[in-house]
Amino acid sequence: MYTLYIERDSFLHRLDPRVKIISSLLGILAMILFNSPYLLFALFMLLSLSLRFLGKISFKEQIKVLKPLTPLIVITIAIWPFILDPKTFGLFIGLGYALRLASMAMITFGLLMTTTQRELILGFIKLKMxxxxxxxxxxxxxxxxxxxxxxxxxxxxxxxxxxxxxxxxxxxxxxxxxxxxxxxxxxxxxxxxxxxxxxxxxxxxxxxxxxxxxxxxMEKKDYVALIFVFLLFGLALYARYQLGIGYVKLY
Known part of the structure; x- marks a missing residue:
């Protein structure tokens, strides 16, 4: 009755579940690398647009699944000004962590909205789990x-x-x-x-x-999508550790 899966004829729906599972894990790891609100906001918008145009999941449907997390997001923003000084800097960092939380939730919900329960189980089993x-x-x-x-x-x-x-x-x-x-x-x-x-x-x-x-x-499009995801994750690692982009030192 309360399933998150939304049946659509889209590119994300047709992808192999193993590709979506691996992509979701790498996406969550990539979000952990950054804490800058500017970059995380851009990544959040990119995720939202990807679900909209590649998964045919409307913005209204995305907001609906994120709505229950609103109290947790507000608490995340409100608590950081009491941890870091000055308070404006704490608020800045709090926005970054709130956007990270929302992005990670968007990745997880995106997997559930575009993959059936049967495909998820098969995907985990094919990954030798x-x-x-x-x-x-x-x-x-x-x-x-x-x-x-x-x-x-x-x-x-x-x-x-x-x-x-x-x-x-x-x-x-x-x-x-x-x-x-x-x-x-x-x-x-x-x-x-x-x-x-x-x-x-x-x-x-x-x-x-x-x-x-x-x-x-796995089909050809699945291998291409998986290679593209690994390239994006490699780019995120390079940007974080070689260029120092997207990370703000807390102390």
């Missing part, structure tokens, strides 16, 4: 939007019963989250139990050798 680990990672990524959807449903239900989350002091609003957290934890445990029953009913783990109805195969 044990099936159990690949399935675990895929389920974890899959249930992030599910838990978010459950939380939104519980919040709407409690608001309909008169719960006012926006009013009161900071500690008062924290106490008001208890009627949300308890049902969310119970629903999460129930979901995990139902998932374990579904896996057992399908004889998960009964045989070490697995067969698949569908398979994946």
């Amino acid at each position: 044990p099936y159990e680990i690949g399935l675990t990672l895929t389920i974890a990524l899959r249930y992030i939007p599910t838990l978010f959807g459950l939380a939104q449903t519980i919040i709407d239900a409690q608001r309909s019963r008169g719960l006012e989350l926006e009013k009161g002091s900071f500690f008062s609003r924290i106490r008001k989250t208890v009627p949300i957290l308890i049902p969310l934890i119970i629903a999460s445990i129930k979901t995990a139990h139902e998932l374990s029953i579904a896996l057992e009913s399908r004889a998960f783990g009964a045989s070490r050798k697995r067969t698949f109805l569908h398979t994946i195969q």
Whole structure:
């Protein structure tokens, strides 16, 4: 019900999942290299435009998946002025880390929005990852939007019963989250139990050798895209360590 995958006929959707998984990992590593808000903002916009034109994911859909991260992004920006002096410099660095967080989230969500769960599992397995680990990672990524959807449903239900989350002091609003957290934890445990029953009913783990109805195969465009991604990552390493671009010394 709460899957992030958006079915489109696009270049990113047609890429081999192994290419997208490797590209996502390298993209996240590249974001860790930099902390300058200027460069990270440019990279964030480049990611957004790539999803828009290569993945046919609209800007509205991108904002929708990033919206739950807004409180974390705001906290990231607000906390750095108390860590670094002067406070304007701390705010500057905070913007950089917030953009890094948003970019890394955009890369992860971009992978989930352009790749089905079946393709993700096959991609992990073809990369020589044990099936159990690949399935675990895929389920974890899959249930992030599910838990978010459950939380939104519980919040709407409690608001309909008169719960006012926006009013009161900071500690008062924290106490008001208890009627949300308890049902969310119970629903999460129930979901995990139902998932374990579904896996057992399908004889998960009964045989070490697995067969698949569908398979994946690298094509020419996949190799070209993978080479291009490695070149971009090499360029990022060169810019960071040889040219010193995109990194601001904190102390």
